[in-house]
Each structure stands twice: as structure tokens, then as C-alpha cells.
Amino acid sequence: MNKVKINGVEHPIDADPNMPLLWVLRDLLNMTGTKFGCGKGLCGACTIHLNGLPVRSCLMPLAAAFGAEITTIEGLSANGDHPLQQAWIAHKVPQCGYCQSGQLMSAAALLKNNPTPSDAEIKDAMSGNICRCGTYPRIEAAIKSVAGVQIHQPATKSKGAI
């Protein structure tokens, strides 16, 4: 059986290799932090990290995850204390919260690869994530407050512990 490593844990998965990772996570593994918004790569609600890069899991087939490292919102930090998660609370970013997993995963990938982004780089990196509630001003402020702050690697659980 194929295995997929998610948040540091290997999961054996028996499913069609074409099944998008989004539905593998949500329906097969019951990890519902990653959200469905469009299924077409248009909204960013389903953003996860594949080998540290932000990808839309609604378009990413399961097969693409074989041998790769997947990080989801549930694994962004060990205790929900990633600097961005803290900044999101400090800036009171969320409204309904539905888009926020995807927003955080996009922002975390941005800062990991570019710790001091310009305003234009922030807008550019975040423009694939729709927030219908209109939390953009606070998302921008929260990211700026963390930009330049040392960010640790996502904490991972010990191998095999599910």
C-alpha cells in the first residue's frame, strides 16, 4: 500500500492515485483543517505545503505526494504557536475563519522562502487566496508584523505516532 508523509507521520493510503489530496486529507484521514472552496485552484482555501512549497491540494493528485513531505494547517506548528498563528490572533484576523487555514499556509510558505517580503510581494503571494469576509487588511498587517522574525521549521511528530 502507498504511504504518504503528512505532518511528519507516514499514513498508509488505499485510494485512487488520481484522488486529489484535498479529499484524501478530508474524507479518508479526517483532517478537515484543509478546506474546499472551489476545486479549481481559484480560491486557495485548500492550500497545503508540498516539500515546503504552497500548493492547491484540490488539484494535486495523491500520486504527487508519494515520497514527498506534506504539511497541513494541523501540522504548521506543534502547539498552534507558529509566529503567524500568534500574529493572526494578535491582529484578530479571522471572521468566519473558513479561508484562514489556506491563508496561513500561503503566508507561512511566503515567509519561509522570503522572510522579509515587500508589500507587493505579500500581495502577490496572497492573491490566490480569497477571503469573502474581507479580512485582507488584517492579513496584510499580521504578515508584516511577523516578516523578519525568525521562523522555526514546522514541528513534526515522532515517526509512526499517529
Place this chain on the structure above:
Amino acid sequence: MATLSKLNRRDFLKMTGLGSAGLALQTTVSQSAYGAFALSTQKAAARQAVALNIFVHIAANNRVTIMAHRSEMGQGIRTSLPQIVADELDADWDKIDILQAQADEKYGDQNTDGSNSVRNFFQPMRVMGASAKLMLRQAAAATWQVPLESCIAKDHRVTHSPSGKSLSYGELAQAAAKLPLPDAKLLSFKNPQEFKYIGKPMAMADFADIVRGTTSFGIDTKIPDMVYASIERSPILGGKVKSFDASKALLIPGVIQAVKLDGGIEPAGFNPLAGVAIIATNTWAAMEGRKALSVTWANNPAHAKFDSRAAISKLISAPVTEAKTVATRGDIAQAFASAAQTYEATYSLPHLEHATMEPPAATAKVTATSCEVWACVQDPMTARKLIADMLGFKLEQVTVNITLLGGGFGRKSKPDFVAEAVVLAKAIGKPVKVTWTREDTTRHGYYHAFSVQHYNAALDAKHQIIGLDSSVASPSIISLFKPDTGYMQDWELGQGFTSHVYKIPHFRARNIPVIAHTRIGWVRSVYNSNHAFALNSFMDEIARSNKIDPLQYHLDSLPADEPNDGKPTTEKSDFAYSPLRLKNAIKAVQKTSGWPATVKASEGWGFATHRSFESYVAVASKVSLANNELRVLEVHISIDCGQILNPDRVHAQMEGSVIFGLSAALMGEISFKEGAAEQSSFHDYPMLRISQSPKIVVTLISSDKKHSGAGEPGMPPVGASITNAIVAAGGPRIRDLPIKNHLKIG
């Protein structure tokens, strides 16, 4: 603050014994009559949690649980109402858990729309907190055998002031819960200066869970033995399934079966639409199954030719016939006979869809004698009643669990998606989760009504409007529930068409009938956004054509005093409308925007204002227009919504309303061709993105007036502020939304 896990929630409800036989719980909170609440004194053995009233439960471990009975969709109501209870209870906010109440009449009205929650529940929530506090003090007085007056409640404890003895709320809860309901006359409430949580920007109770991805929305529900459904629905309202072929769908791994849904009769109401459901072992298989499905529809000829753009064009060009006069004042003919000048214009706005980020989703489990659902519903009582009627059950046989809502905006007040899950769960004898795709959401909405409004003004020599003759054509929400006459309801017209406060002596408002060919629903701010767009555009046109500053023109057109405070403005409006509060809102944005600010050649400022849901809002926006490409640079918004319960959430609602209003004005259009919606997802029905989001400056006007709406009133003036700014920037006058049909959107 932790929220209770799903399992604990259910256990907890059982333990508190709420709603069990013998408790005479009555139905309405809105009268705030103390007697409307009876106490549950049942003990919860396992955790010794007891209910002091239906909203306040206290456990021996000192945790206080406050029931949240309204639906959370980002407006923060799961936090704001408990803030009130906790304040009057003198509880420690860090020792509070918030529990989502199920649908139950005992909580009073749970229909979370109309920007009503704080408006209607401020005082009842104070009663809940104050009565529980009194019972705790009474329990302490009895324990120590001392006078009640000497027992002071503060910071989650009751202290006997002479001796300094004290007991925590947790220690007192058991004894307090045995006491009878205190006499309402004995309750005392805090002075506003004593408020500890009310009026403070408390963080939303769900923040910590949201940023960890551990919240449960409707779409996240998973229960044992559940299967997943995706439904192909009739693209045209009233269509039925003539035949279908699911043989290819059934070959897809994971697909279990196909189920035909007959759909309800018209008027559509909240009945499920006709269609074919694919049932599968996961959501993706169900969606893939749908792609392989072929359905032949029997269309409803009444709607199969609907072309919304043609319908709007026809109304713009057609002379007014069949119009019904819906409001009148003075002598309109006389006004035009004596006019120094007249001005005329017609405006239109298209259908819109809510586009909640979380599409509608519901899970249902049906047995011979019971039904339980989990769903993101704004109006759980209506869902419960609908299900009971569908199944021939009594209300008590139906349990509605309210999840968090990934956006509502009015869409999730319509429980059609819950009804679908119930029908399917009953049909296949298994729990079913129905998940709408984005395409389903866009094509099968309860659409914001299109609107065509015609204005004709008679002006005096000083360019003041002395006569206003107006007409509106817009499908009515009543068409959902009753045979459609095409005429709008009074409350729809009263959302800024028949009711405004400008000093116009001669006035006539008419309604031209137009039949609905799709499901018309209420979308954030409802008809207000249509009416605010037309009137604010019209006033701007008159002002600019006479070289008058448009913001000043609004101020000059308002009565100098408060003749309307407490009185109807026109025959059809039945609410108080204060010109002074509107002026203050206008002056607030005038100040923050530096109006009339000078700008570069390709830039311009626009202004608009509107009162809705009893709140007063003004907006000033700055745009740039280069090579026909529009960019919105700044939006300044002010609101007077009376006393403010949680300033941070009102601030957030203003930011959200601006962005919602911009999405609508710039890009929002659902058009129908051959009876079916033409758009399907975010590529052809786009939402504003962060790269398009302007600088937003919010002013909250502090007021001692009664609480009024915050979730919706920010949106209506946004559209006209932008089209007015476009003219100031040297661009065209756009009378027909959306702007993207006229300019490139940057």
C-alpha cells in the same frame, strides 16, 4: 479559551438535562420578560454542571458555560452575546466556555439575519447574567446565614464583606441551582461605567481553533456509517428529471448509487430542487460520478426563456406601465410645473450570489422516529420546522446541530441544502452528507434581486430637489413563498426607496411589477444596496452637473433639525430616521478623507451615504483611472450603530462590508440565459482579492443610542461611492453595474 469537543458537547447537553420533560420553557426572549425563562435545576452527576438558567451553566470546577444561541458566521456573535452575560454575571472571562445551542424554541428567535442579534438580545442577555449572579449571592447568603446585601459578587466569587469569607461560583453552583427563579424586580444591572466586557474589543472565542484548523464547519461533519452525496440539479427553476443514465457513474470506484430527487412544487420556498444525487464513499467519488452522469430535463416553460440582461434592458427602455404608487407626499405635478430645471436618470443592478467561502453542506441521519442534522444554518428553527414537516415528525423528533458557518450573508438562512440531506438519508437508509460544489453554489443560489430604478427630479433655482418622481422594478423575495404578482413588499421598498430623510416636499414612488424567474433571496443588506446605489448616484449627478460639491449637496439636502426623529419619513416607512446622525456620519468621513481632497489628474473621490438596519453610514472612496483601468485606492467608512458591544467586531464588519460591496460593484453579476445562470465559479464570478483591496479607514461614531445593525449597513453606500469617484477621476458615469462591463478592473 477552549471550546468543548463535539463529544463533550453532546454529553454536556445530556447532563444539563435541558429541554427534558417537565421544564416549562417558553418561547420568546425578545420581550425580555423575566418569566419567559424557567430554571433547570437538574444536576449533572458526572461533572456536577448545573444550569442556573438556560444560558448559564456552572460546573463544580468553576468553569462557566454560556450558551450561544445565534449562528456564528464571522460576525463574532458567539463572543459578543456571552460578553454581556459574563459582564452582568461578574464572571472571569478566562473561566468561560461557549457552547453552541441546538435549535430550540426555548432560546427565542435563533434566525441570525437582519443584523438583529445585538439589537434584540442585549437586554435578555443581561437578564441571564444578572439573575444567575443574584442566585449565586442568595446561595452564599443562605450558606453563611448572613444578609444578602453583605454578599458581594466579583471576579467569579461571592465574598461576605464583613468577614471576608468567600466561595467561588463553582462552589456555590449546586446550591444556587436549587433556588427558585428570582423575582425580576430584584435584579439590578450594572451602570455602563462598570462594564468590564461590554464595549470592549474581546477576541473572538474561536480564534485559537480557527488558526489551528480545528473548528467544525458544516462541511467538516463526519458521523459513523456516513456516505457522501453530490447532486446534479435542474439548471432552470422548476425543471424536473425526465430521465437519467447513471450507468457510467456507477463504474467509478467509490460510487454506490444514484438517487432521483423529485424536487418540490413552486413556489420554491426552501424545498429541495429536482435532480439526481450520486452517493459515494467519499466526496470526490460523488463529484466524479456526477461528471459521468447524464440527465434529461423536463424544463419549466415559464422560466426556460429567462434572459436577465434582456429583461433589465427592456425595463430600462420601457415606459412606465402598470406601476403601482407605493409612497406619495405633496403634489408631484405641481413640483414639476414650477421647476427651474429637471434631471432624469435610470440605474440598474444585476442578480448576485452570496458566494460564501464554505459552500452549503449538511449531514442528516433519519430513523423511523427521529432525525438529526448537522449543518451550517443561519436559521435553525426554520430548518427544524421544514424537516419535521417533510418527515411528518413533531419538532421534538428533530435535532438540529448548528456548526460554525463559513460565511452566511443570508445564503445559509435557506435550509434547502439541509432538506436535500434529509431526503437522501431517508431514501437510502444511511446518514448522508451533501456537499455543494462551487458550481452548484453559483448556479443554484437564492439570488439578490436585480433592480432597475428610474429617477426624475424637479429642482428649484438653487438646485435643491423640490420634487422627486421615482420608480423601481425588482423581483420580490415573496415570490419564493407565494404566487408571484411581480410587486415588491413594503419592507423591501422601505429599504431606502420609499424611505429617506432628504427634505423633498413633493415625492412619488412607484413600483413596476416584474416576475421572478429564479429563486430570489436576501443577500447582505438586501434591497438597501440597490436603492442606495441609485439614489446616491442620482444625487451625485445632480450635484456635479450644477458644480456643487456632492458631499456638501447631501448635507444641504438634509433637514436642518430633527423633524423626523421618531416619526415616519414617508407613509411607507415606519421607523425613526435622524438627519443629525446621518450628518455626523457624513462629517466623520469628510474629516478622515480630507474631503474635498485634491488629487492627481487621473484620480478622484466619490461619496455616498445610507441608513439601514437603524445604523447610519457614510463612505468616501478614492480611485485611479489610467488607460481605462480602475483601481480603488482608499475607502473611508463611518458608522453610527448606537452603543457598541464589541468595537473590534464592528470594525471588522466595516472592513468586510467594504470588500463585499467592492466585489459586488466592481465585478458582481449573475446573468441568466435560456433560464440558467451563466456563471459557475470564481473565474467568471470573481471576488475581490488582496491585491485589489484598498486602504480602508473605519470610524466608529460613539453614541449612547440603542444598539443597531452592524453586519449589513456598511455595504449599501460602497458601490455608488466608487462610480461617483470614477466620474471625479475623469471617467464615465456608470449607471449599470457591475463596473467591469464598462472598465477594466485593476
